[in-house]
Amino acid sequence: MRLVEIEDLHVSFSQHDGLVQAVRGVSFGLDTGESLGIVGESGSGKSVTCAALLRLLREPPAKIAAKTLSLGGHDVLAANNQAISSLRGRVAAMVFQDPMTSLDPVFTIGDQIAETIQAHRKVSKKEALGEAVALLRRVEIKNPEAVVRFHPHQLSGGMLQRAMIAMALSCQPDVLIADEPTTALDVTIQAQILQLIKDIQAETGMGLIMITHDLGVVAETVDRVVVMYGGKVMETGPVEAIFEAPLHPYTKALLNSMPGQVAGKRRLVEIPGASPNPSNPPPGCPFHPRCPIATIECRQIVPPLETVGAGRQVACIKVA
């Protein structure tokens, strides 16, 4: 089943000094049980894309337009607030980078998980708390009976992120959207949380969207990759193909610039310049000012995302 379908999504924000075009024509989809990585740098539009999918943006200043924007078969753009609320958590649940700001400091972990459960199902508080303990145990928190009574400040960053995952799982969502879930964590804790997410996905068969700036996280966790830059999709494909034979010059440059891939102290391959300014994106291909193979045409033509093989698409007139 098609869990997520995004076609030609545009998201802009009106600001006092003009319009910020955060997402400029993004399309991708997700099937049941599939895991998708959306990789991009700050300002690439990867988080805004998923926030738009769950209608988490305040409108206005945000303005969302799309040919198709559907979640679990429901038209997200046409849905009213009540309908959207019933999709959130049940069809798609989200885990964010900073669990400390996503949790309420004055309520216990158990209360907050129970609240989510009761918002979607008619169960007693006692039953909901019992489920919260089971969920905390599922995310491998030791001594869940005690932790359920803890307040957020009593938990470490890694435990908080586990609690957030427990909360996201509480309504058995069809798709879990994780936005940089491990970026604030130490490297060993990151590896544990990624392992946990993979295990739960394998066990429940839910879909997974992993939003990250880290190619390492993508290489470790997902089946398929969408590479974003300047509010657009540069390339999509199966994870192995993307890493083995990247097509888009941006994907190639990103992979080449990764430090520490070989032994020895050395200069790294840089990508010259800086990411595009979303209130004043360059004409044509957003990557052309930094692209080693760009020509005058790349300034003039906005490259369409073209299919170039099994499950692969690339937006580059020099490659496609």
Place this chain on the structure above:
Amino acid sequence: MHQSGVAVPALELRQVSKRFPQRGGGNSTGLLAVDRVDLAVQRNQVVALVGESGSGKTTTGLLALLLVGTTSGQILLDGTDITHLGQKELKPFRRQMQVVFQDSYASLDPMMTLGEIIAEPLGIHALFTPAERRDEARRWLEKVGLDASYATRYPHELSGGQRQRISVARALILGASVLVADEPTSALDVSVKAQIVNLLQDLQADMGLSILFISHDLSVVRSLADEVVVMLRGRVVERAPTDKIFADARHPYTQALLDAVPVINPKARRRRTFLTADEISSRTPRMSAGELETQPLVDTAEPQLVALAGSHFVEAIVTG
């Protein structure tokens, strides 16, 4: 710990400890954040200090800069013990040791132009005329890869990578010989990270700079550092030339850190096993005195840092 004939290190910490008083006081002996740390940064070398949050790596950097007072131990700059110098005697030494922090936004005054920011240290040390300071600032803008015209701009006009270039220029304008860089690339986009790593390498070669590079990013460390010092709970548990750390780590904590780094190859995915803190402690290597390069200084059953062949030090329990 080093042989005779070896040059005097640019920066050396000898058995440096820091105990922070804890709230409530009373009988508490406080928190031992840094525990008898030895490290040396040779001239024109990069030493990486790695470890997770709470390991004491940032405190060690602040101790090295005398921005935090030591509880015990010595800090030597070019062989001179500066641990107990007063502010006035310390001032000429402060010129030689500078710092770059992770958050370039918080460390640049938003009301000052970039030219003023870069030239400020020259004013503090009453060097040059105002006109010469302006010229010097422009020269440094170009040296860190920015156009001299940036001198009249403000920090908010810059990207994260550009701001970090400004921080580097300000740190080095006094002709520092030692730079402490605390996670200088951690907040940067992937495509810009390589630019800053390369800038540090170039400046190091140009100026004969010695760098203490504090980071949790082992990939960057591999491409930048000559030597790696691994800290765990305030103690150095392993120290070795970078290639040796990556090829032949001996301490279970170093091994766990390396194992957790994501692999940029989807075909090499594997299930990881994770050690608890107790398991890491219980796996402290045991070595007989015969295996060691030099005989241990203390006769104890407690773990201590011992020397192996090839400038490799590891915390181990010496048996027999």
